[in-house]
Amino acid sequence: xxxxxxxxxxxxxxxxxxxxxxxxxxxxxxxxxxxxxxxxxxxxxxxxxxxxxxxxxxxxxxxxxxxxxxxxxxxxxxxxxxxxxxxxxxxxxxxxxxxxxxxxxxxxxxxxxxxxxxxxxxxxxxxxxxxxxxxxxxxxxxxxxxxxxxxxxxxxxxxxxxxxxxxxxxxxxxxxxxxxxxxxxxxxxxxxxxxxxxxxxxxxxxxxxxxxxxxxxxxxxxxxxxxxxxxxxxxxxxxxxxxxxxxxxxxxxxxxxxxxxxxxxxxxxxxxxxxxxxxxxxxxxxxxxxxxxxxxxxxxxxxxxxxxxxxxxxxxxxxxxxxxxxxxxxxxxxxxxxxxxxxxxxxxxxxxxxxxxxxxxxxxxxxxxxxxxxxxxxxxxxxxxxxxxxxxxxxxxxxxxxxxxxxxxxxxxxxxxxxxxxxxxxxxxxxxxxxxxxxxxxxxxxxxxxxxxxxxxxxxxxxxxxxxxxxxxxxxxxxxxxxxxxxxxxxxxxxxxxxxxxxxxxxxxxxxxxxxxxxxxxxxxxxxxxxxxxxxxxxxxxxxxxxxxxxxxxxxxxxxxxxxxxxxxxxxxxxxxxxxxxxxxxxxxxxxxxxxxxxxxxxxxxxxxxxxxxxxxxxxxxxxxxxxxxxxxxxxxxxxxxxxxxxxxxxxxxxxxxxxxxxxxxxxxxxxxxxxxxxxxxxxxxxxxxxxxxxxxxxxxxxxxxxxxxxxxxxxxxxxxxxxxxxxxxxxxxxxxxxxxxxxxxxxxxxxxxxxxxxxxxxxxxxxxxxxxxxxxxxxxxxxxxxxxxxxxxxxxxxxxxxxxxxxxxxxxxxxxxxxxxxxxxxxxxxxxxxxxxxxxxxxxxxxxxxxxxxxxxxxxxxxxxxxxxxxxxxxxxxxxxxxxxxxxxxxxxxxxxxxxxxxxxxxxxxxxxxxxxxxxxxxxxxxxxxxxxxxxxxxxxxxxxxxxxxxxxxxxxx
Numbered sequence: 031x032x033x034x035x036x037x038x039x040x041x042x043x044x045x046x047x048x049x050x051x052x053x054x055x056x057x058x059x060x061x062x063x064x065x066x067x068x069x070x071x072x073x074x075x076x077x078x079x080x081x082x083x084x085x086x087x088x089x090x091x092x093x094x095x096x097x098x099x100x101x102x103x104x105x106x107x108x109x110x111x112x113x114x115x116x117x118x119x120x121x122x123x124x125x126x127x128x129x130x131x132x133x134x135x136x137x138x139x140x141x142x143x144x145x146x147x148x149x150x151x152x153x154x155x156x157x158x159x160x161x162x163x164x165x166x167x168x169x170x171x172x173x174x175x176x177x178x179x180x181x182x183x184x185x186x187x188x189x190x191x192x193x194x195x196x197x198x199x200x201x202x203x204x205x206x207x208x209x210x211x212x213x214x215x216x217x218x219x220x221x222x223x224x225x226x227x228x229x230x231x232x233x234x235x236x237x238x239x240x241x242x243x244x245x246x247x248x249x250x251x252x253x254x255x256x257x258x259x260x261x262x263x264x265x266x267x268x269x270x271x272x273x274x275x276x277x278x279x280x281x282x283x284x285x286x287x288x289x290x291x292x293x294x295x296x297x298x299x300x301x302x303x304x305x306x307x308x309x310x311x312x313x314x315x316x317x318x319x320x321x322x323x324x325x326x327x328x329x330x331x332x333x334x335x336x337x338x339x340x341x342x343x344x345x346x347x348x349x350x351x352x353x354x355x356x357x358x359x360x361x362x363x364x365x366x367x368x369x370x371x372x373x374x375x376x377x378x379x380x381x382x383x384x385x386x387x388x389x390x391x392x393x394x395x396x397x398x399x400x401x402x403x404x405x406x407x408x409x410x411x412x413x414x415x416x417x418x419x420x421x422x423x424x425x426x427x428x429x430x431x432x433x434x435x436x437x438x439x440x441x442x443x444x445x446x447x448x449x450x451x452x453x454x455x456x457x458x459x460x461x462x463x464x465x466x467x468x469x470x471x472x473x474x475x476x477x478x479x480x481x482x483x484x485x486x487x488x489x490x491x492x493x494x495x496x497x498x499x500x501x502x503x504x505x506x507x508x509x510x511x512x513x514x515x516x517x518x519x520x521x522x523x524x525x526x527x528x529x530x531x532x533x534x535x536x537x538x539x540x541x542x543x544x545x546x547x548x549x550x551x552x553x554x555x556x557x558x559x560x561x562x563x564x565x566x567x568x569x570x571x572x573x574x575x576x577x578x579x580x581x582x583x584x585x586x587x588x589x590x591x592x593x594x595x596x597x598x599x600x601x602x603x604x605x606x607x608x609x610x611x612x613x614x615x616x617x618x619x620x621x622x623x624x625x626x627x628x629x630x631x632x633x634x635x636x637x638x639x640x641x642x643x644x645x646x647x648x649x650x651x652x653x654x655x656x657x658x659x660x661x662x663x664x665x666x667x668x669x670x671x672x673x674x675x676x677x678x679x680x681x682x683x684x685x686x687x688x689x690x691x692x693x694x695x696x697x698x699x700x701x702x703x704x705x706x707x708x709x710x711x712x713x714x715x716x717x718x719x720x721x722x723x724x725x726x727x728x729x730x731x732x733x734x735x736x737x738x739x740x741x742x743x744x745x746x747x748x749x750x751x752x753x754x755x756x757x758x759x760x761x762x763x764x765x766x767x768x769x770x771x772x773x774x775x776x777x778x779x780x781x782x783x784x785x786x787x788x789x790x791x792x793x794x795x796x797x798x799x800x801x802x803x804x805x806x807x808x809x810x811x812x813x814x815x816x817x818x819x820x821x822x823x824x825x826x827x828x829x830x831x832x833x834x835x836x837x838x839x840x841x842x843x844x845x846x847x848x849x850x851x852x853x854x855x856x857x858x859x860x861x862x863x864x865x866x867x868x869x870x871x872x873x874x875x876x877x878x879x880x881x882x883x884x885x886x887x888x889x890x891x892x893x894x895x896x897x898x899x900x901x902x903x904x905x906x907x908x909x910x911x912x913x914x915x916x917x918x919x920x921x922x923x924x925x926x927x928x929x930x931x932x933x934x935x936x937x938x939x940x941x942x943x944x945x946x947x948x949x950x951x952x953x954x955x956x957x958x959x960x961x962x963x964x965x966x967x968x969x970x971x972x973x974x975x976x977x978x979x980x981x982x983x984x985x986x987x988x989x
Contacts, residue, residue: 231270414432563874871903
């Protein structure tokens with residue numbers, strides 16, 4: 031054969047011939063032979079995809095969402111996802127159910143041209159992972175989205191697809207993939223998670239991630255063939271929900287008809303024929319099924335029957351479903367189509383059970399009616415009726431109420447999230463209405479007994495005592511209303527408990543030990559619960575031990591790692607059995623000491639004495655005993671055979687909060703485990719108190735125990751009794767060796783005075799830094815050596831502090847080799863702690879507290895943002911904690927009064943411009959749109975007459 035090659039170029043290099051693909055194509059092309067796929071064809075397909083994606087993208091939206099309350103399968107907080115327009119005329123967007131959730135929610139949809147519109151939930155499927163939301167088409171001024179067409183019949187194995195969505199939170203991501211399976215089992219989110227059932231999923235090799243939920247899965251024509259729902263990041267697999275029932279629901283919505291969703295309250299599973307034979311499938315039935323449904327690979331079996339449900343006792347796990355009302359049903363779509371059309375009907379179900387034919391008559395329930403649609407808000411505790419998902423996971427009847435958020439009341443009682451409350455004061459609980467009725471019926475006490483079941487321990491129940499507080503929070507019930515912004519909420523009025531006329535038994539135990547008999551009765555267990563986070567407190571519930579130091583006044587000293595702030599509820603347990611309330615009356619601004627006060631008349635007849643704080647200022651006695659209060663309420667004495675002096679001090683925490691200032695304390699080794707307790711001599715006098723100190727290390731809260739000298743507690747008691755403020759020297763002091771002071775030019779006369787001190791006290795105090803906007807900032811310098819206060823030599827931190835408790839001081843300072851006198855006015859700090867907070871737009875504000883300047887060396891006017899609630903307008907609009915608001919719409923803010931006056935004038939959704947300053951001094955404008963239905967404006971404050979009270983401000987704007 032002879033080849034005639036014309037117009038074909040051969041590229042050569044040295045003696046090697048390199049035949050390019052183009053040359054080969056030219057050679058064989060002259061013979062009419064093609065050896066490679068057409069590059070032009072591949073390019074053409076890519077161009078087609080580009081055009082399709084460009085057209086479809088205009089109908090894909092990025093969703094910003096805030097779940098406003100814990101409800102059913104969603105937790106309160108913000109997230110992002112994807113949706114796409116399926117009816118542009120009506121403004122209907124399709125997304126996942128786990129995106130829109132079934133609780134109250136705020137939604138905005140952003141189109142590709144950056145136009146943003148608000149949306150509201152329209153429908154959530156009770157079983158499958160899809161839902162619809164709606165926006166007002168008239169709100170779009172420039173975007174012109176098209177309705178994407180749902181085409182479930184087009185999907186097939188091997189199909190090339192594109193997933194278009196907000197993958198990873200991006201505005202738009204386009205991920206290619208190939209459909210690998212049409213019959214994958216539903217993804218599992220854990221036994222107690224929200225799990226889809228009674229459907230197949232599609233599987234594809236397409237590595238989607240967070241934010242792409244709700245994305246359309248399209249073919250080359252731009253038709254939607256599936257709904258993206260989940261992904262396995264380890265295998266780069268994506269899982270898509272089929273569209274058949276979604277298409278059915280959409281048509282119902284478009285026709286303004288109810289979306290009927292029927293079921294047997296039963297989970298079915300598709301099993302292959304090889305497994306069905308093991309369950310008892312006969313050959314005749316298999317042959318009939320294969321002949322009737324060409325290509326089918328199996329049949330449906332009963333996987334789980336919801337306990338107490340409509341089919342309980344009628345269907346059994348392992349049953350093979352043959353037909354319903356004489357119609358053969360072997361796949362999920364046929365099953366659901368039939369049940370959706372048969373609500374409240376009783377159908378004859380033919381089954382194969384253990385190899386035998388049997389029939390059952392089963393009623394069809396309305397699945398939409400079974401979905402929870404109401405929650406009870408008791409403060410920040412959220413309760414809802416048990417859902418079919420809870421019943422499935424716990425394998426229990428749908429009776430009782432689920433703790434969706436334990437909140438203040440239930441967390442303090444150790445009732446966890448997800449618990450099922452079955453009884454209140456021994457009364458069975460069926461639902462929320464029954465819970466409220468039982469709550470109001472039992473009026474004889476503040477605390478109520480509840481019996482509950484914890485997920486994972488369904489075969490046993492637990493008992494707790496809860497107290498519903500009305501002075502911290504409000505109570506209300508909310509019912510879902512679709513296609514509107516807000517749920518229908520109404521205030522719940524709780525019956526006031528009847529006064530308890532019975533007197534608690536006061537019985538002081540005998541410990542059969544002279545020292546314990548004297549000390550132990552004056553030791554109390556302290557429980558402290560905090561309703562709102564202020565002063566950057568790191569937890570909400572604390573336990574510790576305190577000692578009675580004034581029985582007549584009812585004063586108990588406790589560490590500030592048990593009572594860190596003033597805002598909260600204190601309970602004291604005396605003698606292991608008598609519980610009395612108390613109030614925080616003193617918080618030392620610098621030291622780990624708090625004083626709480628109880629009604630002394632409640633223990634007037636109790637035969638015990640307050641503990642005496644030692645007046646000794648010299649060395650500790652050689653023989654000391656620690657009396658430890660153990661977690662079980664018992665006491666243990668422990669001889670202290672070694673004790674050491676040490677100075678503790680900590681770096682400033684990331685968030686300004688109380689931490690012990692530099693101080694000389696005692697280290698006590700080999701102490702048996704306990705909550706703490708006093709170190710006493712043989713007479714029972716207290717020389718120190720072993721207590722817990724909290725501090726931040728490596729961005730984590732750490733806790734250590736040291737013994738606080740009795741002198742610090744005694745000074746705290748003196749300040750409280752005299753109602754004197756704490757005078758702050760407004761400078762950080764640290765120990766330096768005496769030799770350094772000599773290098774700085776310390777005169778001999780002062781050196782001789784220091785040499786007269788005990789050897790362990792021959793040191794000097796040096797100024798490391800001063801607090802801003804204080805007299806010390808102007809008159810002291812870093813490196814100054816503090817020699818004396820009002821003429822009295824100082825070489826100890828606590829001595830310098832006690833000598834500073836005056837309104838004006840004369841300091842003797844060594845500076846630049848010279849001894850000088852400085853007149854200083856210390857700052858006055860309140861020892862009551864934060865007494866007031868304001869909540870607005872879901873953020874908590876407080877007046878600037880002293881730890882900010884002390885730890886961060888900054889001073890700003892305005893109010894401090896102490897906390898922001900998940901799902902709140904504040905977080906939606908990026909108003910973050912640990913910042914200062916110095917102006918509202920340009921008007922200056924100096925304190926809470928200014929702030930409350932200005933924000934109370936703002937209508938719902940009115941853009942409010944806050945001038946915010948960070949800890950670094952950076953200023954910015956944050957715009958916030960308040961919402962008062964779920965985030966009302968209120969303040970919580972304390973007064974001597976009424977104690978802590980919550981006061982509502984403004985009127986909730988109607989829907």
